Amino acid sequence: MYRLVAKRPKKDYFKWMDNQIQLRFKARLNTQKPEDMNRQFIIVFFLNNDTLGIYEESQKNSGFDEGKFLEIK
DSSP states (O other): OOOSSOOOOOOOHHHHHHOOOEEEEEEEOOOOOTTTTTOEEEEEEETTTTEEEEEEOOOTTOSOOOEEEEEEO
16 A cells, blocks of 8 residues: 555564663864864764764853753654
8 A cells, every 4th residue: 555654664672672772972063163162962872762862061151051952863
């Protein structure tokens, strides 16, 4: 049967149970702007559901909020 809007793929229960692992990386911006040079991020790849999250670390007096920066599903 053909559809105009594709159905969501079924979630793989065994993949979700077996891969309760997160890959975490530290990153910083590659820029010449002085206000962005010290911004640091944590990039997290969740193996159980193939999502990616980018979180910003807190910096004193930077003017940027810490927490979720970007999430890709």
